Amino acid sequence: MTNQALFHEIVEAHSSAVLAVCASVLGPGPDAEDAWQETFVSALRAYPFDGVANVEAWLVRVAGRRCIDVLRGRRREQPIDDADLLGVLGRDHAPGADELALPDEVWEHVVTLTPRQRFVIVHRYVAGWSFGEIAAELDCSPAAARRCGSDAVAALRARLVPSDTPTEESR
Numbered sequence: 001m002t003n004q005a006l007f008h009e010i011v012e013a014h015s016s017a018v019l020a021v022c023a024s025v026l027g028p029g030p031d032a033e034d035a036w037q038e039t040f041v042s043a044l045r046a047y048p049f050d051g052v053a054n055v056e057a058w059l060v061r062v063a064g065r066r067c068i069d070v071l072r073g074r075r076r077e078q079p080i081d082d083a084d085l086l087g088v089l090g091r092d093h094a095p096g097a098d099e100l101a102l103p104d105e106v107w108e109h110v111v112t113l114t115p116r117q118r119f120v121i122v123h124r125y126v127a128g129w130s131f132g133e134i135a136a137e138l139d140c141s142p143a144a145a146r147r148c149g150s151d152a153v154a155a156l157r158a159r160l161v162p163s164d165t166p167t168e169e170s171r
Contacts, residue, residue, distance in 0.1 A: 007047055011040055014056045018063045024107075024122040025067040025115070035066040042066075060127045064119070064137055071115050109159045117152035124149055 018039050022032040039062045043049075052058045110121055116138065123129040123137070135145040 003047070007044060010043070010047075010055060014059050015040075017056055018059050021060050021063050021122060021127060022067055024110070024126065025064070025119055026070055027111075031070050035063060035070055038066050039063040057127070060123075061129075061133075061137075064123055064127070064129075067119070068137055071119075106156065106160065109156050112159070113152050113155060116148055117155070120145060120149040121152050121156075 015036075019032065019036045022035040022039070026032045026035060039059060042062050043059060049055055049058065110118055113121065119138065120134055123134050124131070131142045131145045131149065134149075135142040138145060138148075140148075
């Protein structure tokens, strides 16, 4: 099999996961699609992946870095309006996002979080990154990444758990 055919198989196998991460962080649309495309351009430049044990994890890391670059660029260009991000991963979510392990009801609330909180939630609970890895990408300490994740989970709990339902902390 040629290198081109092997690379095509990698794209086919991991395309949905990479696009789901990009759409989760950036919202559906051109930014997510561009980040997806740039992830695979980077992968093509790095091919064959010498020393890469888990290709999908590597691709998700590259996609995450690209998404951070896009978010930083947005910050310079214009403030991020979270209201514009409503509907991300709703019924018209990106292809492949249905493979994510969180129910639609949770995703409807994830999109209301800040971009930084969304990044932590997606990379911790979907991609399985450690807080150390997340911190490195966000250029903060692992404790700050953990706190951001904790705040995001608390915000999701507040939206998802009725106020009369006891939580683990209140038991």
